[in-house]
Amino acid sequence: MQSPVLLIAGPARSGLTSLAAAFAAALGMPQRDATAELARVALVADAGQRQARRYAELGLPAPATISPALAQALLDDLLAGAAPGGGQLLRAAEWLPEAAILPALRVVLPHLPQARVVLLHRNGVDTIASRMRARPGMDFVQHCLSWAGAMEAAEALAAACPAQVTLLGLEEVLAHPDAALGRVAAFLGLGMPLRDRLRAELGRGALGRDGLDPAAAGPGLTEIAWSTPEKELFVALCGGAMQIGGYALGDAAARLRRAPLRLAEMTEAGMLRSEGLAASWPDRETLRLNCTGTGPAILVCAGIAPAGRMRLTGRLRGHAAGLALRLDVVGTLSRQMVMSRDFALSGSESADLDVTFSAVPEMIDLVVSVVPPHEAPMGADLCDIRLSLG
Structure with missing residues (x-):
């Protein structure tokens, strides 16, 4: 192999571990996770850029973002464990909401002219679904920002270092392995023997064991079991990144x-x-909703984006005699009152709701409050309360 260092990087849960293992076996190279070392490079580079901006504000010539001695120390840290004169394979995954690993590679690659980077990516819907299973403690928005940021950073890295970086889609590997792996083998300066070894190793690894193939792709945005607001957030936060990877949303956004x-x-x-x-x-x-005591009883569904949905409908049904509810719709940021309705619900009595707004803010909160007096376990069912186009 012409390049002594090969890096397999990209958004987390893209298949990086399986691909890195296949490359390591096919090339006979040791491999390890270099995510932490590249994150340190990102921190140092960010500090250097802040220092440069401070110098510029003072009208002074800025020093180098990273001094030669510090750059060498970071490289030594990154390449620790490599055999003298031998190659090494490094893998790194972007997990954070703001990309760090791939921007760090823009700092590293000028110091490693023989290094090559394969940026692996996967359809955003499948990737985020996998991320949510692996890291349930991260919220949906963080997962979306992380994947979109990683895709944007990957595009920028490939544009900045085209001779050292190539993009590779997991779906491309699964659907057309000979063409995809052959392209990567040529990028690395090697021939078809590497392509054939890679295909064999991938078949023996996790991709082969799990039976992943084009027919095993995820359900897609329309069918996946996310809430409608989550799907809309995905389109808003990840739509551009989907285009970077060549993934079509089709009519999902309109639907x-x-x-x-x-x-x-x-x-x-x-x-x-x-x-x-x-x-x-x-x-x-x-x-x-059930009251838990005699104190204030309120529920807020915050940060709803109506996106043209101007009609609020549904039905409210009481659980106990004399329960009174108030339903307010207010602007999330402006706190402008859009609607306020009072409902007196006796026993299992129901009340219908059907309101069409003339205008609503971009983001709204729906607030349900119980009007005193009340006590546990008094409550109400809010049945099929929905915002729709009309």
Whole structure:
């Protein structure tokens, strides 16, 4: 192999571990995870850039972002464990909401002219679904920002260092392995023997064991079991990154805009804050609220983006005699009152809701409050409360 260092990098949960293992076996090279070392490079580079901006503000010539001695120390750290004169394979995954690993490579590659980088990516819907299973503690927005930021950083790195960097889609490897792996082998300055060894190693590794093939792709944005607000967030945050990877959203975005936003779905997905009210979901269309005491009882579904949905409909059903509810819609940022309705619910009596707004802010909060006096376990069912186009 012409280059002594090969880096397999990209968004986390793209298949990096399987691809790196196949390359390491096919090339007979040791491999290790260099995510932490590249993150340190990113921190040092960021500090150097802040220092340069400070010098510029003072009207002084800026020093080098990274001094030669520091650059060598970082490289020694990155390449630790490599055999003298031998090659080494490094892998690194972007996990953070703001890309760090791939920008760090822009700092490193000028110091390693013989190094080559394969940037592996995977359809954003499949990647984020996998990330959510692996890191359930990160919220949906963080996963979306991380994947989109990594894709944008990958595009920038490939444009800045075209002779050292190539992009590779996991779907391309699965659907057309000979063409995809042959292109990578040529990029590395090697011939078809490497392509054939890579294909054999991938078949023996996790990709082969799991039976991943084009037919095993995820359900797609329309069918995946995310809430409608989550799908809309994905389109807003990751739509551009999907284009970078060549992944088509098709008519999914338009279909999402036509779909109603359901209160039960949004609150079950975590878009709620409450005090004095316990929330449960007896079915997909019902949000059940029960008072937990005699103090303030309020629930807020915050940060709803109506996106042209101007009609609020549904039904409210009481659990106890004399329960009174107030339903307010206010602007998330402006706190402008859009609507306020009072409902007196006796026993299992129901009240219908059907309001069409003339205008709404870009983001709204839906607020449900119980009007005193009340006590546990008084409550109400909010049935099929939805925002729709009309």
